[in-house]
Amino acid sequence: MAQDDHGYYIKDSTIGGQAAGKGFFSSKDVKSGESIVMIRRPLMASLESERLKDTCANCYIWTEGSSIGSRLYVKEGTTVSTCAGCKRFRYCSKACQKEAWNRGHKHECKNLKPVADRELPKAVLGCMEILVRRKHGLIDDQTWQLLCHLDSHIDDFKNNGNYGGIELMAMGTSQFSATQETFNKDFVAAMYARLLSNSMTLMTPTFDPLGIVIDALLCHLNHSCDPNTYIVMDGPQMQLRALKDIKKDEELFISYIDPTMPYLRRQSKLQQRWFFECRCIKCRQGPTLQEDEWAIKPGALAQQYQKVADEEIQRNEQEEDPASFVGDSLDERRVAALQAKAFDMYEAEQRQSDPAEAIRIIEDAIAICIKSKLWPAHRQPLPALRDDLIINMLAVGNYEGAWFECAKRHRHVIPKLYPQMHHPIRIVQTWQMAMLAQYLASAGAVLAPGADMALIAAMMINTINVTSRMSHGPDSAFARSVQQKFSEVEGELLGKFGSKDAMNAAIQRQVKLLAEMGK
Template identity: 25%
Template sequence: MDLNYSRTVKDPVLGNGLAASKDLSAGEPIIKISEPFLIVVEKDALEKVCSYCLIESDTSSLKRCTGCKVVRYCTPACQKADWKLIHKNECSLLQRLPGIPPTPVRALYQALLRYVRPGPAFELDSRSQGLEAHVPDLKRDRKRWDEMVLQAKGALEFSKTPADKMDMVTRLLCIMATNAFRATLPDDTPIGLCYEPTLALANHSCVPNAFIMFDGRGISLMALDPIKAGEQIFISYVDFTQSRDQRRAELKQRYFFDCECQKCKHAYTPYRVCKESTAISSEKLALLYDYKTLVFQAEEREQEIQVMQQELNDVREAISVTHSLIDLSKTTASETERLNFLKQASSDLSLYKTHKLFALPPYPTILDELYLSYIDNEHLTSALILLLFIFLNCDIYNWPQPNHPIRVTRLFTIARLLKYAASLEPAALQHSLPFIPSEVLAGTDFIDATHAVLILVDELAPLSHGQGTRFVGQVELELREVEEVQRLRGGVGKALQKWQSEGNSATDGRKIASQIFTGLRTLAGFAFEVIEKQRL
């Protein structure tokens, strides 16, 4: 363990947990582990990430293992390190098998080889022994349990573990199933499974004060909010922007408990959580949206929700239909049908649009799926308009802390889409967005906008993804590139650089940034023009 500002505590209700061992600031690392207990790349990601360092690369630049032809590496050093760690044992097994085993089987197999004590005892390691396995709960779902038993048998045979240790092997699989984390890329794309017993002690809340962050192979527990010494550390086991019913159902099904956090207990809306949250101060970000105004609007919308409870209750059936339409959009073979299902879902919840309740679930999910539809079909300028709207009307309420990694990743994606728009000739840009007045597009300098947004991301990335991480490096590289473009063309680049270094005291840069962000808010206002008129 590279860094640890936590200690184990015993909560009378929640059981074992983690608490801060010192006062922590928002964005400060609580625990950093460069070599986690176990991390395995999942089957769908084997061709796009290095199986040792977990860095994403083009398939052509990753070298496949010449033995098993399953795992890939970005450098000989990574291949050598993984061979020493585990692949010398796994390679011959993968060669013999007709297909790639499921990720839980590979993870269990590796855990048995690396951590189970050999000899007559053949016991679990001490760090796993103390974790909850939920065996009786898992047995209640017969289909799920039978599948887990088959997986445990496979790992037992592959690892040549004695057959009389089947119960121990099955218990370890249960521990991993209910305590492992989803390994992700910096943008939250899932790429594998990470089992780290220390971090598994953190308890759940739908209003977390911390979050898990991956940087390649490394994993960190980061403070989302300021945390006092002795205060318990909470992460969210599920997507806490879902409705209360969805969150509780998922937590019950996967982790076997009924969530009684304040958000669940009192049915808090995103607007209620937002107005009660503590956000780090950023004078630069305040030019994009004002935090005091945000809290005021959250209070207004929360009051409106209380007044219109009956109307919201009346659309419950429409919400159920909406979830069905979202599911259909993910399974249809036709991209046009996919888009039409999502448009219908948006139309069915027109009440939310009328009252500007865009952050209430499931509306953000509809907008996210529409955005992804435009991305998948390379309508990138339409995706830009929609993502600007999502950020300003959903994200800042659902993730009120500016240092939340999803917030920062969204901003970075916006910067990259602005960069794409800047690469288009004016006629091509207008052709891609014919429903936006030409004077609005002509009045937006997309290079300046890219520069200004990257300055925001550069300020926040160390607090969301960690100092010195690869994501921070990506942001710095993009920033240097746009700075070079600005240098070559002259104009306002120097003023924006001064604003970056001196803040709002750099008057010219502040005015330019303010004008840029006003323009982006204007573009975001055309989101429903995009939804209604854009065709694939």
């Protein structure tokens, strides 16, 4: 595609000296925190089965999120009602229902009616939507060509044994969408496979996963484990924003995965889901960076943990996890075994629907990381386990416990993993912490001598009041919520302290206390 005036252009990309298909390039210098591309609505987004029950299928407003106050950007009292025809999709307003109807639902609603009781995977529903809309002339030729240019990875799926499942799903997709006469079965299987290997996660502005999304343009962004951009969503709107300063003609990269994971784990995930060996600037340096640091040398592992590791090695005698490989010596194999165990437990707690049970597994996994003394606070899966511990503690109402974990994360993890002040994850985690502090203040909780939770909340909201405009965009629902909260909190504190100087001095006195709480 030729250079255009949109701030980006698409052309052939070379990563680590080798061709990587097409990529996205910046057509001008961009400052960190600026918006590069804004898409009002992606080509297709499809909600998880669980989220179909509580999320608008047009504007993706999630009405039931769990974390305290983190969804203030959703208007109070928002609910969703079911489509009377298909009884599957729900909408938050007549306007949303009408928009979805005209976008294509009118061509699939009656076909979905007979299978109203059947759970259909999000990729099947998404693929149906694409086929139905194309059949009825609701996807233009240029978008269709861009979409069809994306690799379907059919041969990779044949090699990994998953093609049979894809054919089966594609059969259902054809049948339920009544498009058999327009698209043959191989085409539908390829389209289904294309969705599996190119879709991104549909998310709330605070990065709660809702489903999958595919946009013919944004799906041409290549991956880097050290990305210079990220995508932030605001309902159906997707924005590509700069994480770093970018020079004209530089390639734009997002991260398809969590880039804070160790090298081999990143490689394994990218290989499994996207079928490529990552040659990004970080991966070209192998396991030598912060993500692969241990707090002690493998040989310094305490005897008690050598024993735990040896039991693990014996248990998995035939199949040591290649994504956890550290080295061939016995000391390194022990460390690798503990790492594999910690990741297995992380995956197990993520599958848990009971928060109390999830907390039990997480605490055991964190104990391995901390008591073995191997893990620095920023090495995965320790930060990911802590994130989940916070969510689950909030779910069972252990707000004080959640607070202390947030304080540790704030002190030891966020500055290391998300160094940019406007890093969207840093902003969202700070916002969640501020909302928790506000809640604890309203409950009169005393968490440390001299600690004033209302002032701590104010400090955090103040910090992100400017940076959230960079992370999410000044007009985003999220930045507007932060701004509104900031005005409320500032108004209250000014009333209490009489002047801005007195208020700021009081807030400053809390900084040290907050750091102490996160020790």
